[in-house]
Amino acid sequence: MKQIKDIKIKNKFITNKRQSYKVKNRLNIIMSKFKLPLKRTDLKEGELVKAEVGDKSIVLGMVKGTIYAMDSVCSHQGGPLEEGWLDDYDLTCPWHQGIFDIRTAKASPKTNWVTDVNSYSVVIDEKSEEIFVEID
Numbered sequence: 001m002k003q004i005k006d007i008k009i010k011n012k013f014i015t016n017k018r019q020s021y022k023v024k025n026r027l028n029i030i031m032s033k034f035k036l037p038l039k040r041t042d043l044k045e046g047e048l049v050k051a052e053v054g055d056k057s058i059v060l061g062m063v064k065g066t067i068y069a070m071d072s073v074c075s076h077q078g079g080p081l082e083e084g085w086l087d088d089y090d091l092t093c094p095w096h097q098g099i100f101d102i103r104t105a106k107a108s109p110k111t112n113w114v115t116d117v118n119s120y121s122v123v124i125d126e127k128s129e130e131i132f133v134e135i136d
Helices: none
Strands: 007-009 012-014 018-022 028-039 048-053 056-063 066-071 085-087 090-092 099-101 119-124 130-135
Touching: 028 048, 048 130, 056 130
Parallel strands: none
Antiparallel strands: 007 012, 018 028, 028 130, 048 056, 056 066, 066 119, 085 090, 090 099, 119 130
């Protein structure tokens, strides 16, 4: 797995792995972008795939043509979320059936034994269909 060296996003080149973004309250948020060894065509609708990004383990899933990313470890007892299943936007942990919204990584109120995990932005290169994930 390689970190991004040079990619063009919104007419701006990112030449290292860290990029600052301005936010409304004028604070800078540092984000790292990582290129995954996957392309959009490697993921199928409703399928879950695990990837290592920096020092994080994430799970990716495609729902209605959009790819989402979140932590791959369940907040309850560390279950492997990539071994779970997707039902629409609900990702269910295979160990104790904790449910997370794959779009936001928020725990479902139906399964109060799990807590929210981290969600990550996914960027798809339009030409190459390579997948990039932003980790803060």
